Amino acid sequence: MLTAVVTLAALGLVAAFGLAMAARIFAVETDPRIQLVEEALPGANCGACGYPGCSGLAKAIVEGAVGIGNCPAGGENVAHTIAKIMGVTYSGGSERMAAIVLCGGSDQVARKKFMYNGVRDCASAAMIFGGDKYCRYGCLGLGTCAGICPFGAIRMLPGGLAEVDPAKCTGCGKCVDSCPKKIIKMVPAKRTVHILCSSHDKGAAARKACDNACIACGKCVKAAPPGAITIDNFLAVVDYGAEIPEDVAGECPMNTIVVRKEPSGCESCAAAAAGGGAV
Amino acid sequence: MKKWRFFGGIHPAYSKEMSSGEATVEMPMPGELTVYLSQNLGAPSKPIVKKGDTVKKGQMIAEAGGFVSAPVHAPTSGTIKAVEKRPFPLGDDMDAVVIEPDGLDEWEEGRNVERPIEGLDAAAIKKLIHEGGIVGLGGATFPTHVKLSPPEGKKIDLLIINGAECEPYLTADHRLMLERPRDIVEGAWLLAAAIGVERIVVAVEKNKPDAIAAMREAVKGRDGYVVADMDVIYPQGAEKQLIYAVSGRKVPAGGLPMDVGVLVQNVGTAAAAFEAVRFNRPLIGRIVTVTGSGVARPGNVLARVGTKFADLIEFRGGCSGDTGKVINGGPMMGVAQPSLEAAMMKGTSGLVLLRRDEAGQYSGGPCIRCGRCVEACPMRLNPSAISIFAERLRFEDASEFNVMDCIECGCCAYVCPSRRPMVHHFRRAKAEMRKAPKKAG
Numbered sequence: 001m002l003t004a005v006v007t008l009a010a011l012g013l014v015a016a017f018g019l020a021m022a023a024r025i026f027a028v029e030t031d032p033r034i035q036l037v038e039e040a041l042p043g044a045n046c047g048a049c050g051y052p053g054c055s056g057l058a059k060a061i062v063e064g065a066v067g068i069g070n071c072p073a074g075g076e077n078v079a080h081t082i083a084k085i086m087g088v089t090y091s092g093g094s095e096r097m098a099a100i101v102l103c104g105g106s107d108q109v110a111r112k113k114f115m116y117n118g119v120r121d122c123a124s125a126a127m128i129f130g131g132d133k134y135c136r137y138g139c140l141g142l143g144t145c146a147g148i149c150p151f152g153a154i155r156m157l158p159g160g161l162a163e164v165d166p167a168k169c170t171g172c173g174k175c176v177d178s179c180p181k182k183i184i185k186m187v188p189a190k191r192t193v194h195i196l197c198s199s200h201d202k203g204a205a206a207r208k209a210c211d212n213a214c215i216a217c218g219k220c221v222k223a224a225p226p227g228a229i230t231i232d233n234f235l236a237v238v239d240y241g242a243e244i245p246e247d248v249a250g251e252c253p254m255n256t257i258v259v260r261k262e263p264s265g266c267e268s269c270a271a272a273a274a275g276g277g278a279v
Numbered sequence: 280m281k282k283w284r285f286f287g288g289i290h291p292a293y294s295k296e297m298s299s300g301e302a303t304v305e306m307p308m309p310g311e312l313t314v315y316l317s318q319n320l321g322a323p324s325k326p327i328v329k330k331g332d333t334v335k336k337g338q339m340i341a342e343a344g345g346f347v348s349a350p351v352h353a354p355t356s357g358t359i360k361a362v363e364k365r366p367f368p369l370g371d372d373m374d375a376v377v378i379e380p381d382g383l384d385e386w387e388e389g390r391n392v393e394r395p396i397e398g399l400d401a402a403a404i405k406k407l408i409h410e411g412g413i414v415g416l417g418g419a420t421f422p423t424h425v426k427l428s429p430p431e432g433k434k435i436d437l438l439i440i441n442g443a444e445c446e447p448y449l450t451a452d453h454r455l456m457l458e459r460p461r462d463i464v465e466g467a468w469l470l471a472a473a474i475g476v477e478r479i480v481v482a483v484e485k486n487k488p489d490a491i492a493a494m495r496e497a498v499k500g501r502d503g504y505v506v507a508d509m510d511v512i513y514p515q516g517a518e519k520q521l522i523y524a525v526s527g528r529k530v531p532a533g534g535l536p537m538d539v540g541v542l543v544q545n546v547g548t549a550a551a552a553f554e555a556v557r558f559n560r561p562l563i564g565r566i567v568t569v570t571g572s573g574v575a576r577p578g579n580v581l582a583r584v585g586t587k588f589a590d591l592i593e594f595r596g597g598c599s600g601d602t603g604k605v606i607n608g609g610p611m612m613g614v615a616q617p618s619l620e621a622a623m624m625k626g627t628s629g630l631v632l633l634r635r636d637e638a639g640q641y642s643g644g645p646c647i648r649c650g651r652c653v654e655a656c657p658m659r660l661n662p663s664a665i666s667i668f669a670e671r672l673r674f675e676d677a678s679e680f681n682v683m684d685c686i687e688c689g690c691c692a693y694v695c696p697s698r699r700p701m702v703h704h705f706r707r708a709k710a711e712m713r714k715a716p717k718k719a720g
Binding site: 113118129 | 370371615617618640641642643670672700703704706707710
């Protein structure tokens, strides 16, 4: 009995000494800030920064390879936190961007050319005659972008359209790449006037395919400040660099132009904290 | 007794009796012909006519756009109405030469005249086949002259003339074998001469005894021909499956029939090659089966390339009332059509119209790992695993499981109790892998 206890205790001591020595000799010097920065990052591993995940970006920031404002998903809040860790001042980066799906062709207003029965994925659906809508530019409504969004900012409306919640959107841009129709754009989150159509079809053809299509009548161009809205190949396009008064939306005979605002007040800061802060 | 078959496969309802007894009838000239510039696999053809030009029947209107491409010829005489995008039976709108027939149907000078074929050497035959715009008429529309030009060092010793016609409903090849067996045999001889082959197997499924008898009659007294009565199993007419069933040779993964010394050509291709070489008639028409319970009078139609689906259906008495689906090709590998404004091409072997109650609408469920698709896959792939990978967008893994060897025959989808859209998954995976940059090594 006694022999067993002593033997085990002795073995334990020897092993502990070995481990303690090994920890000293083979210790790897790491900057403690890397872990702090990684904790400050959103942790969604979305890849929007170009690094494989948040730990990759944390290492790059601490090593000085990229700037502290390089997490598009985290935005201002995260940049300020990282600035504190790194002991530098954050001078403010580019403005916050949010995604928007430029299509208003829900099942109620856009006509379909056949019954789609295949894989529930937009890119797969687009392989079959370009999708089931007459409009070859429109949202296919199968929710590939909603499924890929790391922040749960995209929801599918009952009419088969994807809608981005600008408060939850962090601007990582994953949805932009996932859309086979390339109708999701990154725009400054503060802009409120949007033209929800991507169809370059001529007016008559566009109207035939969808009740909410832009027919390039040009009314909004006249109502908006000069240059803020232009017609590009039968489609009115917003220049997001310019401020557009909200009443321009009322000018559109096709109800293509919408005003979309971020929620205000307390809701807004809660959402910002949820989307951009360290969770 | 030799078993003429391969691994896997299925036995769908063949439904060929609707049109197999109907003799081919020539279709009257439609009001407009839509001749696509992408009639073949490979590079699209380049138009050499413009709006307002007048053309003669058989005149070349588009030249080959590369080596793997074939020229396109005017199916009749008339005026070029437009060269523009038109609805296309295989996908997005496609550039087409639209011809308004003048009703005279006049051949171009030098066309449609008999010329001697004795003494033509291999290069001359290949040239005439290329100039005739001949492509594989089994459906894949691979330019025939490319198949006849194996690279140095590849020796081909067996030509298989494919008259299996395993796709349900279709009877175009069946009628061709009954009505023009000698043209097929002559064409097969030309194709064999072009590659220096002396053994020719004409493979026909057993469910066409009259076609087998007709072909046997046509090859009587000629050396080197065998008419094989193949087992009736889908996809017996698929190239690699047919090669194995006939010769026992296995085409390696990612390889071509020429790797095992075999060339496969459809019966229609052989007949078209004969016409092009012997009579200088380019490929401007073919037999199309218009069938199914959704059409009033199912039958086989000799129609010109560019005839709109709507005209074809109209010619067979129109829709039978409750038509729910129109398929370009057969029900296994064909493509359902959103528009009847699309027109037939060189590779269009049939138009199948299904009633609304036959064209089931269902959505696929999750894979239950029952393994039926694994037993049915004639390529010995694991469709279950591949479809699950594709569903999760893991295309690299799908590629590891050899999705690129899938022939899209649809056997897996046919037997799937969960009704998964298998082939759609595989097409997506293949498209993604083709887009992805090739890995080194």
